[in-house]
Amino acid sequence: MVNTSTVLQLARGDRERAVSYVNAFLNGVEPQLTLLRESEANRDAAQIKRTAHSLKSQARYMGMSSVASHLERLEQLAAGESWPDGLSESTHEAIDMMEKAIGELRQFAES
Amino acid sequence: MGNSGNLPNPDKRNQTAQMKNLLIFLVDDDAMQNQMLRDHLASELDDATIEVMETGERCLAQLERKPDVVVLDYNLSSRQSSALNGLQVLEEIRIKHPSAEVIMLSGQDKLDVAVEIMKNGAFDYVVKSETAFLRVTSSIRKVMASRKLKRQLAATKRLVGFVIAGFVAIVAFCLIVWFFIPEWIPERRIRLGLD
Numbered sequence: 001m002v003n004t005s006t007v008l009q010l011a012r013g014d015r016e017r018a019v020s021y022v023n024a025f026l027n028g029v030e031p032q033l034t035l036l037r038e039s040e041a042n043r044d045a046a047q048i049k050r051t052a053h054s055l056k057s058q059a060r061y062m063g064m065s066s067v068a069s070h071l072e073r074l075e076q077l078a079a080g081e082s083w084p085d086g087l088s089e090s091t092h093e094a095i096d097m098m099e100k101a102i103g104e105l106r107q108f109a110e111s
Numbered sequence: 112m113g114n115s116g117n118l119p120n121p122d123k124r125n126q127t128a129q130m131k132n133l134l135i136f137l138v139d140d141d142a143m144q145n146q147m148l149r150d151h152l153a154s155e156l157d158d159a160t161i162e163v164m165e166t167g168e169r170c171l172a173q174l175e176r177k178p179d180v181v182v183l184d185y186n187l188s189s190r191q192s193s194a195l196n197g198l199q200v201l202e203e204i205r206i207k208h209p210s211a212e213v214i215m216l217s218g219q220d221k222l223d224v225a226v227e228i229m230k231n232g233a234f235d236y237v238v239k240s241e242t243a244f245l246r247v248t249s250s251i252r253k254v255m256a257s258r259k260l261k262r263q264l265a266a267t268k269r270l271v272g273f274v275i276a277g278f279v280a281i282v283a284f285c286l287i288v289w290f291f292i293p294e295w296i297p298e299r300r301i302r303l304g305l306d
Contacts, residue, residue: 006241010147010151010241010244017150020150021143021147024143024147028142053218054141057141057218057239060218060239060240060241061143061144063241
């Protein structure tokens with residue numbers, strides 16, 4: 001789920017710096033996941049779109065390319081005026097993928 | 112032998128001189144992005160002052176400090192829909208401080224977005240990806256190289272102007288002497304019967 005070589009490349013091979021980037025991501029990601037859950041519960045598509053957009057770039061930096069692709073699709077799905085079919089499922093799937101990736105990143109940061 | 116690794120790198124030294132007193136604004140509502148990019152640029156660009164701002168409104172309020180480069184997020188209204196977006200901020204920068212170069216960062220890899228941004232006067236458009244920081248650094252170096260060339264061109268123009276003015280002054284002096292002070296020129300003195 002996570003390609004840690006991406007974050008290492010971003011940190012120009014400096015593992016300590018890469019870990020500081022990962023920690024910065026881990027510190028900020030939980031409130032965004034909470035926001036995603038609440039937005040789904042409140043059927044707030046606009047907020048899902050904004051949160052998915054923000055998480056998408058962060059996921060790319062952290063080497064979570066499949067998560068980033070899913071978040072991009074979620075962002076597009078949530079872009080409509082109403083609550084489209086499949087948005088709830090897609091949001092839950094994004095949250096599950098993010099949680100798995102976060103677990104892998106925690107292992108990388110602690111190893 | 113073997114101590115060449117400790118010698119200063121001339122390229123790096125030139126870049127350092129080039130980056131002296133460079134003021135960069137990083138404008139993004141994503142704190143993680145700001146922290147990572149600031150860290151990256153600080154390690155790549157010696158003597159650059161990097162200021163982080165989370166809104167376009169704050170960037171515009173600080174424009175009087177005359178930043179050299181503004182690295183601006185395209186989607187600044189992602190967390191607060193009423194906030195100015197990157198394109199609006201770019202337009203304001205072009206009006207209020209046109210000499211600042213704007214590098215637009217975007218999560219969208221779309222050609223029409225890139226075209227719109229470049230049409231509005233951005234120096235470069237960089238997609239947020241694993242190579243984004245390298246591209247931003249490279250873009251900032253291009254800005255500085257371009258400014259250095261402009262400074263050299265202006266200095267050359269001044270020099271050429273000075274040489275032309277000097278030449279004109281000498282010719283004018285010779286003509287004045289020839290027509291109005293003929294006694295200074297022996298041949299003229301003879302011809303005019305002054306001797």
